[in-house]
Amino acid sequence: MTDFSRLGVASIRDGVAKGEFKAVEVAEALNTRVAAAKALNAFIVETPEKAIEAAQAVDADRAASKPLGKMAGVPIGMKDLFCTEGVQTTAASHILEGFVPTYESTVSANLWKAGAGMLGKLNMDQFAMGSSNETSYFGNVISPWRRNDGGNVALAPGGSSGGSSSAIAARLCPAATGTDTGGSIRQPAAFVGISGIKPTYGRCSRWGVVAFASSLDQAGPMARDVRDCAIMLEAMAGFDPKDSTSLDLPVPAWEAGLNSDLRGKKIGIPKEYRLDGIDEDIAQMWDNGIAWLKDAGAEIVDISLPHTKYALPAYYIIAPAEASSNLARYDGVRFGLRDLPEGAGLQDMYAATRAAGFGEEVRRRIMIGTYVLSAGFYDAYYTQAQKVRALIARDFENAWSQCDLILAPTAPSAAFGLGEKTSDPLSMYLNDVFAVPASLAGLPAMSVPGGLSKEGLPLGLQIIGKALDEQGVLDAGLAIEQRSGFTAEAGEWW
Amino acid sequence: MTETAFPLKRGGADASGTLMSVDKDTVNKIARLSRIAINDAEADKMVGELNGILAWVEQLGEVDCTGVEPMTAVIPNKLRLRDDVVTDGDVRDKVLANAPAKEGSFFGVPKVIE
Numbered sequence: 049m050t051d052f053s054r055l056g057v058a059s060i061r062d063g064v065a066k067g068e069f070k071a072v073e074v075a076e077a078l079n080t081r082v083a084a085a086k087a088l089n090a091f092i093v094e095t096p097e098k099a100i101e102a103a104q105a106v107d108a109d110r111a112a113s114k115p116l117g118k119m120a121g122v123p124i125g126m127k128d129l130f131c132t133e134g135v136q137t138t139a140a141s142h143i144l145e146g147f148v149p150t151y152e153s154t155v156s157a158n159l160w161k162a163g164a165g166m167l168g169k170l171n172m173d174q175f176a177m178g179s180s181n182e183t184s185y186f187g188n189v190i191s192p193w194r195r196n197d198g199g200n201v202a203l204a205p206g207g208s209s210g211g212s213s214s215a216i217a218a219r220l221c222p223a224a225t226g227t228d229t230g231g232s233i234r235q236p237a238a239f240v241g242i243s244g245i246k247p248t249y250g251r252c253s254r255w256g257v258v259a260f261a262s263s264l265d266q267a268g269p270m271a272r273d274v275r276d277c278a279i280m281l282e283a284m285a286g287f288d289p290k291d292s293t294s295l296d297l298p299v300p301a302w303e304a305g306l307n308s309d310l311r312g313k314k315i316g317i318p319k320e321y322r323l324d325g326i327d328e329d330i331a332q333m334w335d336n337g338i339a340w341l342k343d344a345g346a347e348i349v350d351i352s353l354p355h356t357k358y359a360l361p362a363y364y365i366i367a368p369a370e371a372s373s374n375l376a377r378y379d380g381v382r383f384g385l386r387d388l389p390e391g392a393g394l395q396d397m398y399a400a401t402r403a404a405g406f407g408e409e410v411r412r413r414i415m416i417g418t419y420v421l422s423a424g425f426y427d428a429y430y431t432q433a434q435k436v437r438a439l440i441a442r443d444f445e446n447a448w449s450q451c452d453l454i455l456a457p458t459a460p461s462a463a464f465g466l467g468e469k470t471s472d473p474l475s476m477y478l479n480d481v482f483a484v485p486a487s488l489a490g491l492p493a494m495s496v497p498g499g500l501s502k503e504g505l506p507l508g509l510q511i512i513g514k515a516l517d518e519q520g521v522l523d524a525g526l527a528i529e530q531r532s533g534f535t536a537e538a539g540e541w542w
Numbered sequence: 543m544t545e546t547a548f549p550l551k552r553g554g555a556d557a558s559g560t561l562m563s564v565d566k567d568t569v570n571k572i573a574r575l576s577r578i579a580i581n582d583a584e585a586d587k588m589v590g591e592l593n594g595i596l597a598w599v600e601q602l603g604e605v606d607c608t609g610v611e612p613m614t615a616v617i618p619n620k621l622r623l624r625d626d627v628v629t630d631g632d633v634r635d636k637v638l639a640n641a642p643a644k645e646g647s648f649f650g651v652p653k654v655i656e
Contacts, residue, residue, distance in 0.1 A: 150636035249617050263616060292621060361599040372576065379577075381649050386642035394654050399579035411578055415588065416595060418576040419564070429599070434612030436605050441613065473591060474598060490616030515617055 052077035053219040057122050057276035058303075060222060061163075064106060064121030071103035071110075071121030075165055078123045082167050082220045087542040090205075090215040092128050092186050093136050094168040099123045102165025109163075118283045120163030125215045125224035128169040129176055130156045130267075131256040135166075139258040140174045140184035143378045143385045143405025153256025154288045155225065155267045162283035167221050170211030174407045175375065176232055176260045179479040180469065181210025183409045188466055191240055192218040192538035196504030200541075203463040203505070206236030212270045213240040217538055223271035223280050227257060229264045230363050231459075231483025234495035237270055238458035238508020241497045241536060243525065244270035245277050248515050249490030250295035252281075253288030261370035262293075264363075264487050274496060274525040278302040281518065297516070305519050308527040311345030315524070316451030320356035321482055323460065329501040330457045337455055337498055337509040337528060344527035349451050353443040358436050359485040364477060365420050365433035366488070371410075372417025378405060412473065441489040448514055453524050456482050458495040458508030482510060492518045496525040497534040506536065564592045 052074045055063065064071045079096040106121045131137045131149035138144040152160075160166075174183040181189040181204060191205040191214055205214035209226035213236035216224055226233035228246035237244030245268050252267040259265060269280035282302055288294040317338065322331070338348055380386035380401030387400040406414065420429035447454065460481055469476045486493035491512055498509035509528055513521035564572075569588045573580045580588065634647055643650035 147640050150633075150639050250619060289622070289624070293615075293617075293619060295617065295619060296622075355605065358602055358605055361602050364595065365599055365602070376577075380642060381651055382637075383640035384642065388652060392652060394652055395577070396579075397652055398577040399574075402577050403579040406578070411576075411580075412588070412591060414576050414578065415569075415572050416592065419568075419572050419592070419596075422572070422575065428603075431612050432602050432605075432607065433599075434614070435607035435610045436602050438610050438613040439605065439607070441616070474594060488616075 053081055056222045056272050057119065057279050060122045061118070061120055061279070064110065065116055067110070071106040072100060074121060075099040075103035075123045078167055078221060085218055085220050085542050088190050088192060088214050088218055089187050090171055090189050090211040090218070090220065091125070091168040092138060092140065092171050092211070095135055095166050098135070099165040099167050102160065102163070106163050117161060117163030118279055119159060122163070122223065123165045123167045123221060124159065125168060125170045125212055125221040126156055126166050127172055127209055127212055127225045127227060129172060129227050129258045130225060131258070132156055132166065132169065135169060137169065137258070138185070139176070140172045140186055141405065141407065141410070142185040143401070144258070144383075145185070145385065147384050149256070151256060154253035154290060155257065155284050158286060159225070159283050164283065170209075170215060170224055172211050173208035175258065175371070175410050176208040176227055176229055177371070177409050177413055178207040179231070179235060179476050180204035180464070180466065181207040182466060182470055183207075183407050185407060189214045190466070191463055192542065193240060193463060193505055194539070194541065201465045204239065204466055206239035206463065208232040209236045209270060213237055213242060216240070216242050216270055216272060218542065223269055223276055225267060225284070226270045227265060227267050228487065229260050230367060230487045231480040233268045233270060234483050234493060234508065234510060235459045235480060237495040239463040239506065240538070241506030241534065242270060242272050243274055243277050243494065243496045243529070244268060245281060245494040245518065245521065246487070246492065247281060247285060247518050248295070248492045250293050251285045251518070253286070253291040253294050255288055255290040259374040261367040262374060263370060264367060274522055274529050275303060275306060277494070278306060278522050300519060302519055302522055306526055307523050308530055309345055310341060310524060310527050313346045313453065313520070313524070314349050314451040315341050315346045316349055316351035316447050316454045318351050318353045318356065318447070318454060318456060320353050321456045323481075327461050329462065329507060330460060333498040333507045333509065334455070334457050336532070340528050340531035341455060341524060343531060346524070351447045351450050351454070353447060353485065355436065355439045355443050356485055359440050359488055360477060360481055362433040362436040362440065363480075363484045363488060364416070365429050366437060368413040368417035369421050369430050370417070372414045372421065375406075375410070375414055378402060409473070437488045440485055444489045444491060452514070453520050454512040455524070456510045456512065458482060458510040462501040462503060462505035462507055486512045491515055492521045494521045494525045496528050498528065498532060499534065500536055564589060564596065
């Protein structure tokens with residue numbers, strides 16, 4: 049009997065299409081795995097009936113010889129940032145606990161239309177603010193990975209898409225949606241040894257996605273290999289008139305276009321990413337990645353992205369500023385939590401509701417955002433950060449005159465233990481040092497597994513491409529995947 | 543990249559042009575502007591955290607941004623206009639479905655005017 053947990057998106061889609069097995073069999077098998085993996089806390093809500101319903105529809109379509117969609121028969125996890133009609137959507141916050149959308153996000157609707165089914169809503173950092181999945185109101189997500197020291201230290205699955213990364217690495221689902229504002233797809237993918245791509249800003253509609261920082265938020269797929277990411281991104285992407293920043297462009301056939309022959313391609317290696325005191329394992333993995341891309345025919349060139357060190361501080365002005373504005377909508381009036389102390393007026397109700405409903409990190413970022421946008425500080429902080437952001441984008445523009453793609457590590461270290469970085473917000477923020485520049489510039493960027501650390505934990509390689517060149521990014525990712533020989537997986541302790 | 547003073551000569555800066563650190567009164571003011579109730583202990587804790595983060599982001603002041611326009615759109619895209627016609631609506635019950643308090647077809651709020 050087929051172990052459906054071992055099949056990826058392409059294998060399930062093809063097997064269902066060929067009649068090797070029924071979509072319902074896959075959905076049932078994965079529903080069982082999800083239900084048995086409570087120890088990971090990857091799901092906030094499980095929706096086995098949705099997975100079965102979608103699978104039955106695909107099986108019926110096949111029986112009737114109707115054309116099948118790009119994701120037909122593939123059960124997936126849905127990050128709890130995507131509004132799903134009739135299914136609680138919380139962004140892992142208390143303030144949205146019990147919120148049941150009366151509409152469906154464009155990205156999730158696209159996936160259901162393509163024949164995917166929903167296993168459940170995935171846990172995440174609250175409002176996507178975090179890099180370790182420790183800010184969720186619904187508890188930490190645990191990585192299925194453990195260090196090879198024999199200890200049982202619970203490790204972070206990365207964040208903010210930590211439920212997605214944990215569930216995929218634990219083979220509860222072949223793929224899941226993620227969102228990436230400053231690394232929230234790539235860093236968790238790197239931490240658990242899977243792949244994930246953030247497309248060019250505007251490829252995936254933001255409509256129906258709980259907003260964090262609108263000029264940065266982008267949805268993307270996470271899966272166990274590059275081909276599966278390509279398939280799922282095709283299903284997710286596309287023009288949406290309901291999102292004013294949606295790109296009115298056709299969706300390329302990324303899967304059909306996959307080509308790991310990189311002859312004629314130039315890969316830039318940014319010297320500023322080689323930080324002083326860079327982790328030895330990370331440096332070694334990066335060198336291996338360079339060798340693999342050379343082997344695939346690419347030419348390696350040294351490049352400079354001079355404003356790299358300013359990306360993170362600029363991000364921590366821009367993202368909180370946008371968040372403070374976006375999260376103003378949670379007022380205890382129209383939806384979500386209301387905390388109305390005895391005798392309180394409207395203003396007191398707002399303040400009490402928001403104090404009770406937002407977690408500590410969310411409150412901190414709203415306050416930073418409010419401060420940097422306040423009278424007298426706006427130009428010094430926000431305008432200056434947006435100028436620096438323009439310079440960071442210009443750095444990439446200049447680099448493209450020398451190279452086609454950029455190779456760098458995804459994160460500065462392997463996964464850390466839960467609780468190791470929670471006492472100091474800054475040390476947590478530094479996790480995204482390599483991921484944030486591409487976010488600020490709106491560029492497509494992907495993480496693929498690059499090897500294991502000495503502790504036996506996955507490390508990720510990041511490929512950054514020109515705007516709209518997801519194909520180039522996926523191709524280089526595939527070239528690495530074919531050469532890295534990465535087959536390690538987490539032992540099943542849960 | 544040339545070292546330039548943080549370009550701040552008005553509110554929020556002291557006479558030398560450097561940003562003042564945030565004190566507890568300021569934290570309370572930000573909390574009020576943010577519509578987030580905080581108690582004394584939280585305000586004390588926030589003073590240190592905000593100052594740490596603000597001191598770190600102030601390195602942006604080193605960057606010479608002369609002649610640089612602040613970014614407004616990350617990917618060139620033109621804002622679309624649509625025909626000025628009704629395309630949506632008549633969904634009152636859906637809009638009210640998640641209201642924490644409603645009265646008839648209205649959102650319920652505490653008394654605003656005495």
